[in-house]
Amino acid sequence: MDTDVLIVGAGAAGLALAVDLARRGTRALVVERSATLFPGSRGKGLQPRTLEVLDDLGVGEEIRAAGGPYPVGMIWQDGRRRGEYRMFDENDLDEGSAHREPWMVPQWRTQEILHARLRELGGEVAFGRELTGVAQDADGVTAAFATGAPVRARHLVAADGGRSTVRRALAIPMTGEEVDPHPMLVADVRIEGLDRDNWHVFPPSDTADFLAICPLAGTRDFQIAARFPAGTRIDTGPEGVRATIAARTHLAPEDVTEVRWASDFRPRAALADRFRDGRVLLIGDAAHVHSPAGGQGLNTSVQDAYNLGWKLAAVLTGAADAALLDTYEHERRPVAADMLGLTTRIHRGEARRGAATRQLGLGYRRSPISVETRPDLPEDALRAGDRAPDGAPGGIRLFDAYRGPHWTLLAVGPHAEPPHLPGVPTVRIPSYAPYGDGLFLVRPDGHLGWVGHSPREAARYAAAFVRP
Template sequence: MSTHADVPADTDVLIVGAGPTGLALGIDLARRGVDALVVERADRLFPGSRGKGIQPRTMEVFDDLGVLDAIRAAGGSYPVGMIWQDGRRVGEHQMFDPAEVTEDSHTEPWMVPQWRTQEILFARLTELGGRVAFGRELVGIAQDEDGVTARFAAGESVRARYVVAADGGRSAVRRALGIGMTGETVDPNPTLVADVRITGLDRANWHIFPPHGEGQDFLAICPLAGTEDFQVAARFPEGSSVDVSADGVRKAVAARSHLAPEDVTEVRWASDFRPRAALADRFRDGRVFLAGDAAHIHSPAGGQGLNTSVQDAYNLGWKLGAVLRDGADAALLDTYEEERRPIAADMLGLSTSVHRGQVRRGEATRQLGLGYRESSLTRETRPAPGPVRAGDRAPDGNLGGVRLFDAFRGPHWTLIAVGAPAPELPEAVRVVGGQEQASYGKGLLLVRPDGYVGWAGEAADGLSAYLARVGL
């Protein structure tokens, strides 16, 4: 992760920000043969655990991007909450509603500290030949009808056909473009978050210490799966100044629990924040796209921010590839904002409701039910669709002896033919056929590279026109 890597004079796609969004997009573009460069203002990857919850839908995305085994090995399931009072355990607290039994491979959130997720994504990107240039602070951006020129503090500049702002909630790209954000303060109380080493607490529970004194607020200490660390979260009264020093973290833990300051043996990272919910007024300005926290800022409650962000990248990656490599009309890129902004708005509302205790962490937070039925890129022509219709996420299952998620894995499109003959198709479309599949009903269903059904029909009428629109 050298800060001295050279930056090229030009590239197809410049990705600003090496967080989960930028790295996931870099992976998707690299496997499509798109020349992309990721630049990061900091000298290294983000060091904290902040976005630690990976939802089932994102696990499916990581499967497709080739990092699922590493993510599974690096993390673990969420522990049961344990409530403490006066140094005693007084009861368990279920953090999540149980998932329904389905054919889906992933049904519960998986815990991996954000710093570890980013290391895994970075390793996969470099394995595919992708590049990350650290220590590059963007100071200017200008675009014309042919491309975008980005300037950095060190005097370098890069010319790109498209730019993606994945540079976080304080996005320099978004500010340079003058794109506003509309939102609200979810909670005026500042919160301390820190990664620590602690003695005297077991790792089998997420330890919760309710307020117990004048001016006190909650403390939660969660063992971070796959590490020896715990994540501390401590809320403070509105208007408080939060001390993020090692002594400050120790004092907060000792004041709200039975632990002594010296039980916190190491403070590895600490930050304070005030939960907000905000949505960018638009996700695109010409040849520049906003993704991740640059486009939407969530409360961490419910674990929606990182997941929504990775799925922004997953939606945009195949569309950039289609335009830059497959000859699709650039109008295809208009569907990015059309599809992702309503999803982001819904997830912001969900995060805020979970934060305020109005909604449990359950089916909606797993993000398996999200889809694009109203998108202009969706075509359902069957008079009697099955349970899965165009615009829906394509679920796992078995058809003709083939596991569907195995068939979907990779940057291609997939045609599911259930009780209907498949027409001749371009090489970029894989065909899976059989006589019966309960979820999909009868007919032909074309699954997009991001795992959603784009087109469906009883026969192939209209399929060729749809394929031409997406560059196939």
């Protein structure tokens, strides 16, 4: 084998998976058909749950330094400011997280940070490697490329976007719908004469559809998004972008001093019929394509990688049976389906960006590896499969204890009797309301695997996933 895991695509999902595998000492190779990382801002919003994930992957400080909070929206009409609005509902919930609101970081910068982390861990991306074919057998996968030698791997992960070559090679259907028949333009530009304190929105008029101009935190750039009538062929060249802005705002073409990147797309929602085919697994846009309106696409993609990374490593080291990989689809496909429904409703104005978009409440209660053994729990109790919340009971910050590629055994309350589990750190805290008393086995991705009171049952569960 040339590598244990071949990751096709160096977007946010592929890079996040590569980082997670690298910190576990798992051999992985990332191949990317383009000559460079993606240059645009498209997925610019990082939700609180994703910020937790990135912190665990070792890039939390860099992500915070690279971005900023979402600006207040400003509605313009006839060249005048007409009123403010907030893009997201205010969060007054205590969800056990240090992150309460989305953080804006242009997609290209998020990917740069993940790439730098990967290199720090000894990994690298092979650019200019265009996949042309995939063949798998009982022992592994062989990937063929337009140039260069084929690569042989134990597993292949498709992170190559909505038009995934891997998915098409395996004939995995993508089922979905058109969210909006109107094509969209998105571009990164530099503009003179427009403040960076607001997200500037120019509503539809008698002569043009809407346009929004958002300052990109941590840069000198703005992202523009514009909608066009159905059937329009959008000019994504610099002069076409300038003309669109000038036609719909009070700005002149020359106020747009630079067009750095531009693309067009048609909003759609689609879900792969399956996320696994033998030794090949799909993550990110290769598995699900979202409208950008809800700010969920990149976030769901990174969390796919976070769910899959520890499972691949456990199977490859022999700590877990290969069937563990089946739980990736079992857990992530329903989440992706729910997020697709949410983003579609937001795009159509049927829902607001509220608690669900922060993704802190997502969990895997119905997963075959979520085992809850406590009887008669209250309706609102934390359960196996849920995300383990943060906190500092007894002076111990829980997320500091969970951080890293390991499982954690949390013993809560004076009567909890933790077993000794080789390779699993044990943390003891006093009774803590968000959890309730008992023993909690926290998975490497921060979700609760087993919950109960029996040390023997906890040890039996852990033995299926952790090699001494």
